[in-house]
Structure formats: C-alpha cells, structure tokens
Amino acid sequence: MLAMGAMKFLHSEAGKKIMPFITLLFCILLISFVIWIVLNYIEYQNKNQKKEENNEAQNSNGFNIGKCHNCGYENNSTNNFCTNCGAKLTKNELS
Ligand SMILES: [Zn+2]
Numbered sequence: 001m002l003a004m005g006a007m008k009f010l011h012s013e014a015g016k017k018i019m020p021f022i023t024l025l026f027c028i029l030l031i032s033f034v035i036w037i038v039l040n041y042i043e044y045q046n047k048n049q050k051k052e053e054n055n056e057a058q059n060s061n062g063f064n065i066g067k068c069h070n071c072g073y074e075n076n077s078t079n080n081f082c083t084n085c086g087a088k089l090t091k092n093e094l095s
Pocket of ligand 1: 068069070071072073082083084085086087
C-alpha cells in the first residue's frame with residue numbers, strides 16, 4: 001500500500017516537480033557509494049603495503065634472511081644458493 005501511494009505521488013503534479021530532486025539525490029548517493037568503495041579499496045591497498053613493509057622490517061632484523069656468508073649479498077630467504085656468487089646459503093640455525 002505504501003509503495004502504491006509513493007507511485008501515485010510520483011505521478012501527481014507535485015511528484016513530477018520533485019522527481020528531478022529525487023533523481024539528483026539518487027545520483028549523489030550513487031556517487032558517494034562509489035567514492036566509498038574506492039576509498040575502502042585504497043585503504044586495503046595501503047594495509048597490504050604496510051604488511052609488506054613489516055615483512056621487510058622483519059627481514060632486516062635478521063629473521064628469515066638468506067644473507068650470504070661468502071659475499072654478504074642479501075638473498076631471498078627461499079633461496080638455497082646465493083644469487084650473487086653461487087655459494088650455498090646456511091639458514092639461521094638456532095644453536
Ligand atoms: Zn654470495
């Protein structure tokens with residue numbers, strides 16, 4: 001019944017006068033929704049970037065780093081051999 005009343009109102013003279021405003025309002029809502037999604041997406045990207053920075057910080061603290069004992073080159077922790085000189089990498093062994 002409420003929807004019917006709204007439809008009736010929108011087709012009345014007053015409704016026709018107010019229709020552009022409703023359309024405008026709807027457009028504004030839609031645009032702000034899109035902006036909200038974009039902002040959330042940017043925040044998500046920033047969070048991911050911070051996570052990566054944290055990982056790098058952890059690496060420079062001496063965790064999971066494959067630093068070559070031969071030449072000192074900082075290899076990826078997943079490498080078994082130095083990318084610079086080819087020496088076998090020894091993982092951080094805890095005693
Ligand atoms: Zn090396």
